Amino acid sequence: MNETAATVSTADANVIEFESGLFGFPHLKLFIIGEVPGGGDIFKQLLSVEQPDVGFTLAMPNVFFPDYLPAVSEEDLKALEAGSLDDVVIMVIVTVPRAVKEATVNLRAPLLFNPYTRKARQVILADERYAVRQRLFKG
Amino acid sequence: MLVLTRRLNESIIIGDNIEIKVLMVRGSGDQAVIRLGISAPKQVTVLRKEVYDEVVAANRQAAQVTPAIPAELLAAAVMPAAEEAPNTKTQAKRGARK
Numbered sequence: 001m002n003e004t005a006a007t008v009s010t011a012d013a014n015v016i017e018f019e020s021g022l023f024g025f026p027h028l029k030l031f032i033i034g035e036v037p038g039g040g041d042i043f044k045q046l047l048s049v050e051q052p053d054v055g056f057t058l059a060m061p062n063v064f065f066p067d068y069l070p071a072v073s074e075e076d077l078k079a080l081e082a083g084s085l086d087d088v089v090i091m092v093i094v095t096v097p098r099a100v101k102e103a104t105v106n107l108r109a110p111l112l113f114n115p116y117t118r119k120a121r122q123v124i125l126a127d128e129r130y131a132v133r134q135r136l137f138k139g
Numbered sequence: 140m141l142v143l144t145r146r147l148n149e150s151i152i153i154g155d156n157i158e159i160k161v162l163m164v165r166g167s168g169d170q171a172v173i174r175l176g177i178s179a180p181k182q183v184t185v186l187r188k189e190v191y192d193e194v195v196a197a198n199r200q201a202a203q204v205t206p207a208i209p210a211e212l213l214a215a216a217v218m219p220a221a222e223e224a225p226n227t228k229t230q231a232k233r234g235a236r237k
Binding site: 025039056064095096101132133137 | 190191193194200211215
């Protein structure tokens, strides 16, 4: 049993709860946000409390894709206990392979955060325009 | 896996409130195409499996604790190589959120 998990709960103000986990990681529900050196508000780390070797690099998508506007459903808002889209922060998972020029973001399955309730979820959009592996740099 | 055979216009019920109905059958053998209608509560996600699998694969590949973002990626955030034309109104609204 992971010692960290025993001492951290959702009562901890820094812990974010993914009630459904993430796709491929349905059992991991508790995460904290880590800063990235030089990343400012654009890049963050999403670090699993329950499995320390699991972490994701996140990015604010509109910095790279200003017109990115995922459809957030009533059900998503309800699950996040968000009153409206204004309460929701949208971030995307970044995959950084060894060749940085090949870096991609997942625009098809963004992460929705409610910073007020510390609830979050990953959703898969119906919009086929958005790619699971969207290049950040032109090839 | 539970295996059922259905004909055109026949349905399968899952739980109390998910229904899958065969709406159309066309072609035969490997070329056969079926159209399914799915009724499910709004909170239930319904997806083509390929998309789901692709997201799981992308998540698994991305899931590694990276101590630092490569400098080129940080630089791109300052001067992004965005494919679409900038929409300053959207950007201002999104940029204000923390």
